[in-house]
Amino acid sequence: MHELAITENILEIALTHANKANAKNISAIYLVIGQFSSVLDESVQFYWDMISKDTIAQGAKLEFKRIPAMMSCKECGEQFSPNAIEYECPKCGSNSISILQGDEFFLEAIDIDKDE
Amino acid sequence: MNDRIKIVQNIMGANDQIASENRSKLLASNTFSINMMASPGAGKTSLIEQTIPQLKEKYNVAVVDGDIATSIDADRAAAAGATAVQINTGGECHLDAVMLKQALGKIDLPAMDLLIVENVGNLICPSSFQLGTHKSVLIASIPEGDDKPYKYPGMYRGVDVLIINKIDLMPYIPFKMDYFKKGVEILNPGLETFTVSCQTGEGIPGWISWLEEHIDQSKEK
Numbered sequence: 001m002h003e004l005a006i007t008e009n010i011l012e013i014a015l016t017h018a019n020k021a022n023a024k025n026i027s028a029i030y031l032v033i034g035q036f037s038s039v040l041d042e043s044v045q046f047y048w049d050m051i052s053k054d055t056i057a058q059g060a061k062l063e064f065k066r067i068p069a070m071m072s073c074k075e076c077g078e079q080f081s082p083n084a085i086e087y088e089c090p091k092c093g094s095n096s097i098s099i100l101q102g103d104e105f106f107l108e109a110i111d112i113d114k115d116e
Numbered sequence: 117m118n119d120r121i122k123i124v125q126n127i128m129g130a131n132d133q134i135a136s137e138n139r140s141k142l143l144a145s146n147t148f149s150i151n152m153m154a155s156p157g158a159g160k161t162s163l164i165e166q167t168i169p170q171l172k173e174k175y176n177v178a179v180v181d182g183d184i185a186t187s188i189d190a191d192r193a194a195a196a197g198a199t200a201v202q203i204n205t206g207g208e209c210h211l212d213a214v215m216l217k218q219a220l221g222k223i224d225l226p227a228m229d230l231l232i233v234e235n236v237g238n239l240i241c242p243s244s245f246q247l248g249t250h251k252s253v254l255i256a257s258i259p260e261g262d263d264k265p266y267k268y269p270g271m272y273r274g275v276d277v278l279i280i281n282k283i284d285l286m287p288y289i290p291f292k293m294d295y296f297k298k299g300v301e302i303l304n305p306g307l308e309t310f311t312v313s314c315q316t317g318e319g320i321p322g323w324i325s326w327l328e329e330h331i332d333q334s335k336e337k
Contacts, residue, residue: 002210002241009127017123027118031127036270038240069269071302085266087302097302103273105244106126114117 003040007047013107014057023112026057034104035069060110069102131245134213138220138248145225147178148327148334149233151211151247153271154255155264156237159281161189162314163255163323164232168196170324175229175331180219182211182236189234198232199223210241213248229331239268251276251330258282262292265299272303277310279323284313 010029018026033039041064052058072079073089074096080089088095126132142149154160168177179193179200190202201219203211216233223231233249235242254275256264259282265272272278278300286293300307310326312319 002208002244005131005208005212006127006244009130012130013123013125013127017121021119021121023119036273037244038268038270039244085263087266087299095298095301099273099303102269105128107123109120109122109124111118111120114119 003043004047004051006039007044007051010044010048010107011051011055011057014060014110015055017110018056018112021112022114023056024115025113026060026110027113028061028063028111029057030063030065030108030110032065032067032104032106032108034067034102036102037105039105065108067101067104070100071097072100074098128244128246131213134217135246135248138213138216139250141220141225142231142248142250145228146334147225147228147231148331149231149249149251150277150327151233151235151242151249151252152255153235153239153242153252153275154237154257155239155260158237158255158257158260159314160234160237160255161192163279163281163312164193164198164234165196166314166317166320167232167324167327168193168198170320171230171327171331172197174328176227177230177232178223178225178228180211180216180223180231180233182215182234184208184236193232193234199228205236209236209238210245211235211247212245216247216249229335230327239264239271243268243271243274250334253277253279255279255281256296258285258289258291262296263299265296265303269303272300275304275307277308277326278304280309280311281314283311283318284316 068081075094076092078091152160177198179198181190182203187202190200194200201222252275310323
């Protein structure tokens with residue numbers, strides 16, 4: 001349900017940058033979303049189709065780049081993607097873990113069309 | 117002509133900007149503030165009811181209550197002795213910085229020592245929306261089960277304090293505390309944790325001391 005607010009933010013950022021570049025329309029939007037960010041692609045797409053209507057972003061393709069969580073063991077240095085029910089190091093069993101990636105939540109780029 | 121424009125901009129930037137305005141306002145009035153998040157039924161309102169009577173002799177407390185449609189929680193906070201402001205989110209599943217900004221406008225902040233924001237009961241959406249409060253507090257409860265850190269890592273990643281409520285139900289529920297705490301420790305190492313029961317009052321004094329300490333620190337600034 002929070003996807004509506006998020007989709008509105010995406011539209012606003014995309015339109016601001018497209019207008020600055022004198023774009024005729026936006027053809028694609030590239031989103032980077034880490035595993036720890038709870039966002040449903042389908043839901044964003046659903047709201048996108050509604051709110052981008054009659055803007056220069058109408059019909060833009062939403063490209064979701066999903067970043068899996070990646071952890072690193074502080075004891076043995078093992079790097080691993082955690083499974084859903086255990087986070088400890090799969091190699092040595094340590095709970096001393098640092099999180100390398102998975103918090104990402106940003107708009108990376110847009111593709112625009114210009115007149116000339 | 118087709119161009120790619122590189123942007124790399126935080127999707128929540130607009131909300132975060134308003135959140136930092138809220139923070140400035142709270143800092144200017146020396147009001148310590150917390151954003152209380154939890155699943156429905158974990159005990160947010162019960163904890164507020166336990167907390168306010170123990171603070172109200174010494175401190176003025178305001179509660180901002182986010183609820184989809186009712187004022188039940190705000191009424192309970194007011195009955196416990198707080199200045200309560202209700203935000204009906206109109207179906208939204210979380211509070212955002214703009215909603216809090218509007219609520220702050222209805223409170224005499226310089227007169228308040230503590231602001232408690234009771235978020236909408238939900239373990240997913242509120243974690244994406246910074247409000248600008250000093251600390252984020254998550255209330256977990258024993259009946260929810262010991263797998264919640266693994267199912268809602270985004271929420272457990274982003275909080276400053278964890279309260280484990282309904283500890284009095286431990287004998288009746290197969291809750292593996294070690295498994296729960298292991299997930300928490302990996303997601304949020306060293307997270308300040310209070311184990312309490314709003315029913316029996318167990319563990320509440322530790323939580324109250326923590327609050328008093330932070331309220332006093334905010335006053336000194």
